Amino acid sequence: MRFGNIHEYIEKNTDYPLKRIQEYFKYTKFGILGYGPQGRSQALNLKDNGLNVIIGLRQGESYKEAIKDGFIPNINLFSIDDAVKQGDIIMNLLSDAGQKESWHKCVLPYLTKDKTLYFSHGFSVVYKKQTNIIPPPNMDVILVAPKGSGRTLRTAFIKGEGVNSSIAVYQDKSGFAEQNAKFIGFAIGSGYLYKTTFENEVYSDLVGERGVLMGAIHGLFLAQYNVLRERGHSPSEAFNETVEEATQSLIPLIAEQGMDWMYKNCSTTAQRGAIDWYPKFEKVLKPLMNELYDSVYDGTEVKNVLEQNNKKDYRYKLDEELALISNMEIWKAGKTVRELRKKDK
Numbered sequence: 056m057r058f059g060n061i062h063e064y065i066e067k068n069t070d071y072p073l074k075r076i077q078e079y080f081k082y083t084k085f086g087i088l089g090y091g092p093q094g095r096s097q098a099l100n101l102k103d104n105g106l107n108v109i110i111g112l113r114q115g116e117s118y119k120e121a122i123k124d125g126f127i128p129n130i131n132l133f134s135i136d137d138a139v140k141q142g143d144i145i146m147n148l149l150s151d152a153g154q155k156e157s158w159h160k161c162v163l164p165y166l167t168k169d170k171t172l173y174f175s176h177g178f179s180v181v182y183k184k185q186t187n188i189i190p191p192p193n194m195d196v197i198l199v200a201p202k203g204s205g206r207t208l209r210t211a212f213i214k215g216e217g218v219n220s221s222i223a224v225y226q227d228k229s230g231f232a233e234q235n236a237k238f239i240g241f242a243i244g245s246g247y248l249y250k251t252t253f254e255n256e257v258y259s260d261l262v263g264e265r266g267v268l269m270g271a272i273h274g275l276f277l278a279q280y281n282v283l284r285e286r287g288h289s290p291s292e293a294f295n296e297t298v299e300e301a302t303q304s305l306i307p308l309i310a311e312q313g314m315d316w317m318y319k320n321c322s323t324t325a326q327r328g329a330i331d332w333y334p335k336f337e338k339v340l341k342p343l344m345n346e347l348y349d350s351v352y353d354g355t356e357v358k359n360v361l362e363q364n365n366k367k368d369y370r371y372k373l374d375e376e377l378a379l380i381s382n383m384e385i386w387k388a389g390k391t392v393r394e395l396r397k398k399d400k
């Protein structure tokens with residue numbers, strides 16, 4: 056079930072056309088807690104789909120952002136506890152560390168059995184020993200986890216496309232939990248839904264983002280770029296052979312029709328070398344991936360996230376770390392190459 060234009064698709068081909076979604080949620084108030092990348096995108100997509108959305112926030116940076124986007128204090132923008140009191144579906148899209156911080160004071164006291172508790176990550180409930188987040192047993196608890204950044208969920212929606220999401224049910228007291236997750240999944244702008252469990256979602260997600268999606272790819276880029284530079288290649292050559300060709304030409308081919316399609320579209324010289332070398336990379340990297348999985352599974356990663364992300368100076372320190380990355384020669388070379396790309400057009 057994949058399609059080009061989500062709006063058209065929803066109207067014509069699915070069991071979940073927008074009209075049906077609107078009818079289904081006619082009397083439902085979505086209480087969205089948090090206005091980070093996911094909170095903002097899910098809120099705006101639901102709102103643009105004609106559904107009743109309120110936001111629950113502390114008076115911080117994202118409160119200002121919500122006002123900029125047209126949310127109005129005491130009309131559809133509230134404190135976290137007020138949004139929990141008023142909402143029917145409580146979409147907990149605070150940062151994972153923020154979910155832990157706010158749970159006992161602002162969320163749990165106002166959850167009643169007729170409300171649904173919704174997450175976009177299995178983090179809080181799966182690692183309950185560390186987060187102390189244990190939902191009341193008499194309510195539905197579901198998950199819709201978009202497999203893309205919040206920003207992509209919104210830009211894809213605006214373009215008429217969808218992002219794949221997983222759905223899961225942790226508690227089904229109403230008998231409708233899975234159905235509700237499907238309706239919400241399409242309502243927030245998913246194009247394709249697949250079933251998982253809270254546990255599998257969080258283990259695969261934490262491994263994925265530390266691994267191939269973000270951490271490992273950055274490490275791989277650096278290793279190759281630095282070897283090329285140490286062997287006398289120019290920044291431009293090292294960047295083009297490492298990042299530019301990957302992101303602009305080859306990864307899109309993998310996305311289009313798979314890995315074999317990428318190989319088919321490259322020279323026989325490139326094919327021969329790459330097909331001989333990939334098992335060597337796999338052999339070297341697999342033990343590291345297992346180490347990463349263990350660190351996710353035993354809660355080490357979660358402990359670190361909760362300790363670091365709730366520190367007062369977390370954002371400040373993060374900005375410093377990102378500045379360090381931005382100032383690496385490889386990413387400076389990237390800026391130049393992107394500028395040249397623009398001039399080409």
Ligand SMILES: NC(=O)c1ccc[n+]([C@@H]2O[C@H](COP(=O)([O-])OP(=O)(O)OC[C@H]3O[C@@H](n4cnc5c(N)ncnc54)[C@H](OP(=O)(O)O)[C@@H]3O)[C@@H](O)[C@H]2O)c1
Pocket residue numbers: 088089090091092093094095112113114115116117118147148149150151152153154156157175176178200201202203204205206
């Ligand atoms: N980002 C993604 O691509 C992505 C993808 C799939 C799933 N998810 C999941 O979606 C959820 C939300 O993630 P996100 O990336 O959108 O958000 P985020 O950047 O992790 O969190 C942002 C929101 O949390 C609030 N917040 C942080 N700490 C708080 C605290 N102690 N008390 C009250 N509010 C607090 C922030 O408010 P202030 O502005 O006031 O700090 C902001 O509104 C998480 O469970 C995440 O794992 C994210």
